[in-house]
Amino acid sequence: MPKPFASSADLSAKTQTLEILADGVYALTAEGDPNVGAVEGEDFVVCFEALATPAAARDWLMVLRAHTDKPIRHLVLSHYHAVRTLGASAFGTSSIIAHDKTRELIAERGKQDWESEFARMPRLFKDPASIPGLTWPTATFSDSMTIDLGGDRGSLVLRHCGRGHTEGDIVAWLPKHRILFAGDLVETQAALYTGDAFHRDWAGPTLDRVASFGADVLIGGRGAVAHGREAVRAAIGQTREFLETMLREVRDVRKRGGTLREAFDAVHAALEPSYGGWPIFEHCLPFDVSRLWDELDGVERPRIWTADRDREVWSALQD
Numbered sequence: 001m002p003k004p005f006a007s008s009a010d011l012s013a014k015t016q017t018l019e020i021l022a023d024g025v026y027a028l029t030a031e032g033d034p035n036v037g038a039v040e041g042e043d044f045v046v047c048f049e050a051l052a053t054p055a056a057a058r059d060w061l062m063v064l065r066a067h068t069d070k071p072i073r074h075l076v077l078s079h080y081h082a083v084r085t086l087g088a089s090a091f092g093t094s095s096i097i098a099h100d101k102t103r104e105l106i107a108e109r110g111k112q113d114w115e116s117e118f119a120r121m122p123r124l125f126k127d128p129a130s131i132p133g134l135t136w137p138t139a140t141f142s143d144s145m146t147i148d149l150g151g152d153r154g155s156l157v158l159r160h161c162g163r164g165h166t167e168g169d170i171v172a173w174l175p176k177h178r179i180l181f182a183g184d185l186v187e188t189q190a191a192l193y194t195g196d197a198f199h200r201d202w203a204g205p206t207l208d209r210v211a212s213f214g215a216d217v218l219i220g221g222r223g224a225v226a227h228g229r230e231a232v233r234a235a236i237g238q239t240r241e242f243l244e245t246m247l248r249e250v251r252d253v254r255k256r257g258g259t260l261r262e263a264f265d266a267v268h269a270a271l272e273p274s275y276g277g278w279p280i281f282e283h284c285l286p287f288d289v290s291r292l293w294d295e296l297d298g299v300e301r302p303r304i305w306t307a308d309r310d311r312e313v314w315s316a317l318q319d
Helices: 054-065 100-120 199-212 229-255 260-275 281-296 307-317
Strands: 017-022 025-030 033-040 045-048 072-076 096-099 139-141 144-148 155-160 170-174 179-183 217-220
Touching: 025 054, 033 170, 033 217, 096 100, 100 139, 100 307, 139 144, 199 229, 199 281, 217 229, 229 260, 229 281, 260 281, 260 307, 281 307
Parallel strands: 045 072, 072 096, 096 139, 179 217
Antiparallel strands: 017 025, 025 033, 033 045, 144 155, 155 170, 170 179
């Protein structure tokens, strides 16, 4: 029997868990669904990630409002994917911060990505009619930006660590608490989506820079919060291992003159024993291998995913 397309058959609700990681530092996880977070300043809040729709974002904000009534001054977007950005209007802020490349990617492929992700992950798009349109950052940067949290709360440092999950991923670092919001550059017990990735940069210098923070707590894009240096190293390590395994297997198939389907089968066989039970593994892998094949074929920037192209790749590799 053909496998259901992407995550279209995943319709079961996930249990959300709010963790208070330090005074005024929050992370909401949901069994492998996209994670979100927030940091209190002296008299304002910075939110990290926006979820897929305003309706979904409002549910998160109801949880947050049980702990703080400070106004939201900034919304930080780690990258451009629809499930991370399209809920932005619910936050009621005129300050939406992202990387320069994220703004460029939204302009180039935001509409196609919206249609693609809605078809792949319909459950995440609660009340899609609530989306007013594409989310546009109002402030962008190329290397780093620092937000003074006021009083004795220290600072929140936003930094681009290099190309990885996309061209424009950023992390949010709280030096005072040694807490890192890593976005989708790191996953904790959740499979990687690499359909818009730069695998070699990500597996090498980009993850090296993420590790160099020496975080005591790390919130990845999906999965549980990593508590303690060992757990943080393990989360970064599993992300690197996933990428390195893909690179090794696809290179080996290409070296012997094999096909994209053979590369997919080799990667699936290599990763499934360790990662096959993790969220979105089967969903992601065809798109992951297709992008890596292109990358090793000299296609520098990822091709744009459309709803039609998604189905073509899925049919070629998963059916």
